[in-house]
Amino acid sequence: MSNKVLLYVAGILLVIVLVLSIKVYLLKAKANAVLERQIEELDLLKEQNLLKSDSIKLLIQKKVVLIDEQQKSLYDDVARAKDNNIRYEQIKKDIGNTDAADELARQLTKRY
Numbered sequence: 001m002s003n004k005v006l007l008y009v010a011g012i013l014l015v016i017v018l019v020l021s022i023k024v025y026l027l028k029a030k031a032n033a034v035l036e037r038q039i040e041e042l043d044l045l046k047e048q049n050l051l052k053s054d055s056i057k058l059l060i061q062k063k064v065v066l067i068d069e070q071q072k073s074l075y076d077d078v079a080r081a082k083d084n085n086i087r088y089e090q091i092k093k094d095i096g097n098t099d100a101a102d103e104l105a106r107q108l109t110k111r112y
Contacts, residue, residue: 088104088105091104
């Protein structure tokens with residue numbers, strides 16, 4: 001009878017081990033499914049961040065071009081003001097009348 005009890009207990013233990021093995025397998029499958037979903041979400045987030053990064057790089061390039069254009073315009077304005085100042089000083093010398101030269105300077109300043 002003790003052999004029957006041992007066989008019965010061994011059978012029960014075998015069934016428990018099989019049930020636990022099946023549960024572990026199912027848990028692993030569920031964990032793998034969750035992991036796959038998380039990997040897909042991370043890939044999507046990575047792609048979105050790359051698109052944002054590319055947009056920011058493009059915006060920076062446009063701003064750099066705009067700054068370069070404004071800098072060139074500023075240098076042109078400075079050169080023009082310098083030329084006007086030289087002309088003003090020359091006219092002031094030639095005229096000898098400060099009032100007429102000052103009036104010309106005001107007109108040139110209003111123009112630029």
